[in-house]
Amino acid sequence: MALQHAARTAYGKDRMSITIRDVADAAGVSTATVSRALRGLPHVDPETRERVRQVAAELDYVVSPSASRLASGRTGTVAVITPFIDRWFFSSVLSGISDVLQERDVDLLVFEVGDPGTNPGLPPERRLRGRVDGLIVVTLPTDAMRVADLLALGLPTSFIGTTWEGSNSVTIDDVSAGRVATQHLINLGHRHIGMISGRPRASASQAHRAQGYREAMAGAGLTPEPSLEAYGYFTVQGGEEAMTALLSQPNPPTAVFAMSDDMAFGAIRALQRHGIRPGSDIAIASIDGHELAELLDVTTVRQPVVEMGRTAAEALLARMMDEAAKPEEMMVPTTLIVRGSSVPPERTSTAGPQGRPT
């Protein structure tokens, strides 16, 4: 029954594929009608539409994306700009995004741009022109210039982890997250509380978490000591080094707030290496909700990461469909999850066991 018009050889670029012409001919209509019918546009006789669909299915026709894109000016694809793809936070966000994009049949293009410091191949901005209809930017720390370039593309954009005036964004309340984690340590009875933060020139999100820490401290009448703050660069190793530094202080903290789970993991390793028991000797609380935080028994303020990806993607699609849609700044809730890494102080407060290796 199927009248195969074009030959389909197995390999090579010269494989002739079925075009809208073939479908039009086989269905006895014009290509315009096929186009309308298949895309579900109005003003098509239901019968005609059905017939076209049948024929298209029989011929196993698939629209040529390049042709469709060229003619329509739409690409049906969204780019995600992310510093990393192989770290928990980012891969989780990506997964959430991928989820909703795939549901809606939108292509997902990934651009991994590395740490804000690093300079990757081309600035993505030139690589994006004409390729995508929308952008999702994942926590590009205060690299304002580059962000401005991206926005100059004039595409609908969603931010994750940062807010941006006039664009969609999905964030957690970082101030609150920092405050909650710190307050939890305070409530446990700790008064000598250190902090492992990210990097010197911080992102807004990092600054907010620090602010939350200070607010909680101030609220308890405590003064954060600069000597009890260290940078962990959001990595396990960085966290370990930061904790090691804190332990070498004359008067080490009895508790530490780490801005990310990875850094908390590193901190815990440092403790173990010093023969200090996490929790009972020195308490740790962090932010993230990393899958392995449960395993490592780390108290953390969980952020719904996959969900954040989903939400950002949905908001973006809404904006892409309807240019008039107002950009939203969405703040999603976090949850404190208390585990074994945070318990009341045991020792005679301040001076924990020091340098007792293994």
Add this chain to the structure above:
Amino acid sequence: MALQHAARTAYGKDRMSITIRDVADAAGVSTATVSRALRGLPHVDPETRERVRQVAAELDYVVSPSASRLASGRTGTVAVITPFIDRWFFSSVLSGISDVLQERDVDLLVFEVGDPGTNPGLPPERRLRGRVDGLIVVTLPTDAMRVADLLALGLPTSFIGTTWEGSNSVTIDDVSAGRVATQHLINLGHRHIGMISGRPRASASQAHRAQGYREAMAGAGLTPEPSLEAYGYFTVQGGEEAMTALLSQPNPPTAVFAMSDDMAFGAIRALQRHGIRPGSDIAIASIDGHELAELLDVTTVRQPVVEMGRTAAEALLARMMDEAAKPEEMMVPTTLIVRGSSVPPERTSTAGPQGRPT
């Protein structure tokens, strides 16, 4: 100096962008010459080429991908088909792939297809036609049918984690990995060794790891006991449940080979919950080289995952450039990394401490 031909308004689809025509006019040549010059094709006067380049740069011209694709039939993009994005192995592989693709200015399209069991939206095969010039398939466990569909697209393809006759592939020697991990436990003096494998209907890779386990056992004159094998589904939780099951055996193992680090992590948690010390009470060795394996002190056979992604991408690109390039089956080396989770048996062998919670 720059003679801006087309207006560039900030937003909207009606933004007129600079086309090859503009560049041609400004440079006083034909569009064909511009095309050749910019793409580095031969038969262009060096002077002309330089002038065209200048003009293009001044005008900030960027080729329209859709137009170029339609005219040339090439898309300059590669799709990665992966069951997951947000798990260590997969996100690491993706990162490696992204790396080399970005270097070569090739777009990366990601398709997350979920567990082999699950059925995602559209079969990717129809969604891929005309969109990409090459495919990277990441460990799609024996879902042979679907793979056949993909290959029917007639595109150069690289496999990661699986071999496929006639295609590029990057794998580790799974038999060897399983054997090495098991042999290590044997060398430690263990004789009662269990195994946590993936799932019932296994992938080739899983089968090979199991084979390695059996080979090592046989080589030591040991008989693998079916009651000491459990499925962990490659997840932390699955690993925990599997270990729990093993512990409830009348005669639990003194050592366990887990096919993935995640499952080993779960197994360790199970041990902890039972008040059993990993390493000294029951030894664990696994395969992967997960970043956190160091933290958790897990002995593992490391596979160079990011590198595997890079290699697969490079092989694919080579094949895309030169159709004649022979498909290669690349096997990359693994490394046993011994850590605290595997030490010689302590107790009077077989019966470890049981059910002593916390």
Add this chain to the structure above:
DNA sequence: ATGAAAGCGCTAACAA
């Protein structure tokens, strides 16, 4: 070495 011209396969007015 360069240019002219014919598409690539589709979409989007505009007619009918």
Add this chain to the structure above:
DNA sequence: TTGTTAGCGCTTTCAT
């Protein structure tokens, strides 16, 4: 409701 007709912006013979 459907068809006709221009393109979309490039690449690629084929001439020159």
